[in-house]
Amino acid sequence: MRIGIVCPYSLNTPGGVQNHVRDLAESLIGLGHTVSVLAPADEDDPLPGYVVPAGRAVPVRYNGSVARLAFGPISATRVRRWLSAGRFDVLHVHEPISPSLSMLAVLYSRAPVVATFHTAMTRSRAIVAAQGLLQLVLEKITARIAVSDLARRVQVEHLDGGAWEIPNGVAVAxxxxxxxxxxxxxxxxxxxxxxxxxxxxxxxxxxxxxxxxxxxxxxxxxxxxxxxxxxxxxxxxxxxxxxxxxxxxxxxxxxxxxxxxxxxxxxxxxxxxxxxxxxxxxxxxxxxxxxxxxxxxxxxxxxxxxxxxxxxxxxxxxxxxxxxxxxxxxxxxxxxxxxxxxxxAMDWPVVAERVLEVYATAIEATSGVVADLEDPPRAGSVD
Amino acid sequence: MWWIVGVVAVVVLIATYITWTAARVDRLHARATAAQLALDAHLVRRAAAATELAELLERPELQALARAARDAVPEERELAENDLTRALRALPRPRNSPDLTDVVVASRRVALGRQVHNDLVRDALALRRRRLVRLLGLTRKHPQPRYFDVDDPILDEIMVG
Structure with a gap:
């Protein structure tokens, strides 16, 4: 599968979302998939080979901490170029409801979109002000993942939708x-x-x-x-x-x-x-x-x-x-x-398999076709 | 003279907005339909896995429920699927046997497919309620999508304990 992943925060700063994205991408690559991660970074930053830099991130105070975000016309161009070069089967964005690379990628994507919600983020004033835009973003997301029960409940209560819960993996090795x-x-x-x-x-x-x-x-x-x-x-x-x-x-x-x-x-x-x-x-x-x-x-x-x-x-x-x-x-x-x-049972490769099930579901919900049964029912088992 | 330009501009803007909204209505309905087809396929797959398990465990009542779920008419499908879920949950222990893997995986995919389907139906229904959409009858060619309303079919916990 060709998978595009968008991380809204610079991979050179520490953080839960960044660790998650890195572990997930490496596990998916380990399972034999083609993965490209788009993240804010300078061209000359030291980055793993699967990361495509999307330009310098601007520090923004958010949720009590400083997040480094990229959002603007230059970022938009890079996002579009990355999407068309990647020809992804599925686009997986993280934290898409703050103005970020993730949000841009959702808006420009033609592939089915899966979104992961990490923080238990409630409907802030900024979100309400941008209600129309937010609705467009949410509408383009086919499947939603929440990393905790709390994040899932916020989905249900504030963003009018459910989410599939897949907890963070543990990098056992x-x-x-x-x-x-x-x-x-x-x-x-x-x-x-x-x-x-x-x-x-x-x-x-x-x-x-x-x-x-x-x-x-x-x-x-x-x-x-x-x-x-x-x-x-x-x-x-x-x-x-x-x-x-x-x-x-x-x-x-x-x-x-x-x-x-x-x-x-x-x-x-x-x-x-x-x-x-x-x-x-x-x-x-x-x-x-x-x-x-x-x-x-x-x-x-x-x-x-x-x-x-x-x-x-x-x-x-x-x-x-x-x-x-x-x-x-x-x-x-x-x-x-x-x-x-x-x-x-919580090791990242196991968790990545669960995420792949969500990718498959998003692709199926876009095409209406359920393809390649890995283990098809044996002949004669159904009547 | 300027008022003509103004009127033309306003008309163009309104027309653009309507065209865009109509495309959005089509897109959301197409996606809800696709999700429903995918969910159907996973329900069939689960019924097949349950049939196979019933043969293996020699449980004719489970086999009958799997068949009923597969053959149910749309109005009775949700009830038949719930009956099948209950029967699968009530399977005797010890449960962590590889025989159950297929039915557990198929059930998880049903649950996931249903979650996604219902979210897409919700988006489509929200758009259908918009005044402009109703006024212009933009949904005329689309039947109203329905939620698929069943008990949570997740069986992962029967694999442990």
Whole structure:
């Protein structure tokens, strides 16, 4: 299949949409499809071979962060040139309802259009003002994908349409093949945490409390923490124990290496994470997981078979679970093995197959023809 | 003299807008029809997969429901498809067998086809309600598209547990 993908944000800036586009494109190429990604970039930016630069992106404040967008006559020309040179069977745009390359591509496309909605973006004033234009854009989209239930509900409530939910994939290989940070996890063991540790709902103080209990009889046990935030904001009165190392905010690469450096990963959250992406990443890195018994975590951890669960907020129970796991390498590798099976189903190539089903549906809904059954019903099976 | 130019310009603009709207009506109806054909094909494919599974598991009642879904007249099709979905959901455990793969994949494609079809029908119906479209009878040659209203046929969860 010839697939054109449009990313509205520059691939040289970090972000969820950019990571998604890159992982999806590489998975589709791995499955044997022809993929071209159009994204804002300068000609001389270092880019993967499948990316076509669409010109410099202009920084625009949007949704609380700065997005680099490209939208204007020069971008429009490049979009049209890219579309006609690509002769795509399907065009897949991301975040098409903000003025961007994605929106331009939708308007100019002759191929069936699939759109993925990432953020739970509601009908802003700008959208209402451009209602007529928005309707034209939405009308040209044949199939819509939402990456979360929240994004899907926004579709239903604000944009008069449904969406097919396909969660983000996990780049399993990237996490599984990373090398541990030098000197970690070490002889006496390492427990780890990744995330905004100053946010109460992440439950970091519960882990700190449990760590103090365990380290009392396990001298040398270390706690490795990564994530944005200032230690001072924690308001810890007892001070931070010596065995705790803070890495601060880490890059995607270092995140994988950090997760490889652990004997146990802990997710002590006190409130519902919608999906538990970080858990799946720890599982892909092969770190045994101990997590609060929240619905989302229990689902990802296969009811406790792919990771230990402890009662939400219970530092004593967490300390007990850590003690048991640190004493039992057999149990740790058992959990890691089951976790590997669970994340295999969320691996990007698997997710890309689901996206391909949406492409096929969009093409069929345009032509009215359902072609090439991969596995046709055997002769004689239907009467 | 200038008022003639003005009138001509306005007439041209209105005519352009009407032509464009008529093309838009045609396009949205053509797409809703195409999506319906595709959905039909996937429903047939699911019924075929269910028939095959029924033979394999020797469940004549499932076979009868699959046949009923395939042969149903349009007015009864939604009910027949719901009956088939319910029967598939009620299949006994253990369920994670490769025999189920075809019917699970076919059901997912039905669900996806229906989602897309209903979205396209919604777009077409919204345009049909526009005053200009109704006033000029731009939809005369297009029958009104209908939603395909069935229970969610997704069976992915029967593969686990």
């Amino acid at each position: 990237r996490f599984a093949e990373a090398t541990p940070l030098p000197g970690w996890p070490g002889e006496a063991g390492t427990v780890g945490f990744l995330g905004r540790f100053t946010e109460p709902r992440k439950g970091f103080p519960i882990l700190l409390d449990a760590y103090r209990r365990v380290v009392a009889h396990r001298p040398g046990l270390r706690l490795l923490v990564a994530g944005p935030g200032e230690l001072a904001e924690l308001g810890e009165t007892g001070g931070i124990p010596d065995g705790v190392t803070f890495l601060g905010k880490v890059s995607e690469q270092d995140k994988a290496r950090m997760l490889q450096s652990l004997d146990v990963y802990v997710a002590p959250n006190t409130h519902g994470e919608s999906f538990g992406m970080i858990l799946t990443e720890a599982m892909a890195a092969g770190a045994p997981v101990v997590a609060s018994d929240l619905d989302a975590f229990r689902r990802v951890l296969d009811g406790g078979r792919a990771g230990e669960l402890f009662p939400v907020g219970d530092a004593a129970a967490l300390a007990g679970a850590l003690d048991r796991l640190l004493d039992d390498p057999g149990r740790r590798s058992e959990l890691a093995a089951r976790a590997r099976q669970v994340v295999a």
